[in-house]
Amino acid sequence: MNGGVNSGVANGEVLLALSEALVEGHPETIVAARARVAREMGAEAMVDAVGVASNFERMVRIADATGIELGEFLEQASAEVRSELGVSRPEGWGA
């Protein structure tokens, strides 16, 4: 997710920049990032990217606010990548 690393995804750099701008929420940065996506990928792709980003602003809060566990499938499917990335629950989450 580091903008300095090649994601291997077409137009990844501009999409990451737009995603970052949308989460950080500074209007000027959003305007610039949005314009760049529209210029390089088209207006429809820009709108779709904003749609996906805003979707996940919803999803992360659902997960965090309800305290859901990963569940058996995700627990197993993500075990290796969680270990590699050192990702774990925040301290005190389940207390």
Place this chain on the structure above:
Amino acid sequence: MLSYAQADVPVRGDFGESHQRFWGRLARPGTWWSSAERIAIAEEARHAEQCALCATRSAALSPHAVEGRHDRVSDLPEPAIEAIHAIVRYAPRLTRRWYTELLARGLTDGQYVEIVGTVVALISIDRFCRGLGLPLHALPEPGDGEPSYYRPATAGPDEAWVPLVPADNAHTPEADLWPAGVSANVIRAMSLVPDEVRTLADLGAAHYLPGHMVRTPSASKGALTRPQMELVAGKVTAMNDCFY
């Protein structure tokens, strides 16, 4: 009628249609809150962006150690205000203890889940508008009527802080929420208030993918490829520090 016809870029019709359906829900009584209260929840969620206490807590090493009162714009009960502001501003820092303390202060689990559903739906619509440089939609006028007070008979302790409807929901009034036996916890998360799951599916189908397409790796929608969609999703999720 909520519309994106005035946007200076073409916006797919399903965005406006799903957003309008949620706006219509705000104008009707919900499961545990009246329409006026649901709109107040939305107003508080918008106001939370400017709350000084939230700003301090967001920056603190331990947000729950920071005492104070939220900047509020409604007459909702204090635990509801706490829930709304926290979900908007520092959701990754929430704990089971924080949730159970809200219940001890008089908020019910159903009220809480409906707050979650209302706040997150509003956030996704407002962030969409902000992302496109459009003004936020005016909230609707409240409608009359009483909440339904509906509680699924099968909801109970599960893999979450809040009660969940079991994944096997066949032959129940909740059978439409997901295919029987096949559901990720993030879909079941708000099932104590089934209408919140229905709104989630409706908005998700417009913003991302219809539920039945999510587990197909090659499925995509609109002008983005699936890898592009997941890149955006992953970046947003990572920046929000969401473990799930």
